[in-house]
Amino acid sequence: MHRIVVLALPRFVLFDLAIPGQIFDGGLRDHAGGPRYDVSLCGLEPGLVESSAGVPIGVAHGIRALRAADTVIVPGKALPEEPVAPEILAELHAAHARGARIAAICTGAFVLAQAGLLDGRRATTHWANAARLAASYPEVRVDPEVLYVDDGEILTSAGVAAGIDLCLHMVRADHGVEVANHSARYTIVPPHRSGGQAQYIERPVPENVGGSLEVTRVWLTEQLHRPVSLADMAAHAHLAERTFTRRFRAETGISPLQWLQQRRLDHARRLLETTDATVDVVAARSGFPSTLALREHFRRVTGTTPGQYRSAFLTLSPPSS
Incomplete structure (x- = not known):
């Protein structure tokens, strides 16, 4: 222990x-x-x-x-x-x-x-x-x-x-x-905030419910399997790109594309831990443009390769509670 x-x-x-x-x-x-x-x-x-x-x-x-x-x-x-x-x-x-x-x-x-x-x-x-x-x-x-x-x-x-x-x-x-x-x-806390996220967020609590971009963030987590552009995100939120980016950063402390990349990597890690899908399949399901892109981003953030990560953490069953 x-x-x-x-x-x-x-x-x-x-x-x-x-x-x-x-x-x-x-x-x-x-x-x-x-x-x-x-x-x-x-x-x-x-x-x-x-x-x-x-x-x-x-x-x-x-x-x-x-x-x-x-x-x-x-x-x-x-x-x-x-x-x-x-x-x-x-x-x-x-x-x-x-x-x-x-x-x-x-x-x-x-x-x-x-x-x-x-x-x-x-x-x-x-x-x-x-x-x-x-x-x-x-x-x-x-x-x-x-x-x-x-x-x-x-x-x-x-x-x-x-x-x-x-x-x-x-x-x-x-x-x-x-x-x-x-x-x-x-x-009962958010599962992951990147260390690189800003300490001071300009508006941690939206002024009103309708002003929050949480709906768009939830939508983005459902789109991890496919490419999503900044224009797609802004369109979903019914905002101009510059306005969307400014408000997204104010609510989260990071840019929309940085936030999405973090969610993609988290999804890839979860697939490596809990499935036997190949690295090629993991890359595709996580929205990375290629297996090479996943490998490079994975190594830059975690300091290891997808294969080495899987060897350390693969469970093929949910953690005991």
Whole structure:
């Protein structure tokens, strides 16, 4: 079982701390009915740790629990630039050195930066704190625009709900799209938002129901098997192309074609995980113009080939609940 240890530091953000327990538990069970993850909390020492909301949380483990972790998650802190105990920084370094995956939610990135784990790396944090992170740690390549950054063994996310996206992304990396979607359905959140999606969306809630392009987005998910142009999308929404593009980006943070390409790749991944269709068939059913186009896009986004992905994630049956 994959062991996840969430590090509770003084004045941690309560919401951030709750995310990993919800997502990585999230009703996820393997085919034998057992949990896929073991999630535990640790602090510098066992005992009560005060949250930023003033609610104390009891942690059963001290900092040495990080030594057994496959993944370490650092939630955000109310005072991100407050110095962290040297023992904690040393344990984070040691966990990274032995190959543990290290992730930070929101201002937890400041803790990883203090530990020197973000030097020379691209990272993100809540947009309101990005400038402070960049000024305090000039060796870190801070990207204030994105929801999360996966830099291999080190991952960081923007604030609040972006922590959900980050944790779902890790489930996807560990167990594939179907299992991650199961966790998302159980938690009643959208199954996937790309890390490259913008943190700040101009109009996250439409001014009125009739103003939303959700109907067109649903329609697009039903057209993944065929080519769809920007003109087709705009026509479905009964809008001029420029107006449609502007409103689509305002609602989602990315362009219509980027959004559609993400849905095509998700569909291809799901087919690779759950069917024995050839890669040629997967490409056609997902709307890619050719098998080569699927392979190139797949490798660019996932770092692997469709065949290697299938070998890792093919189940041919839905995940156990």
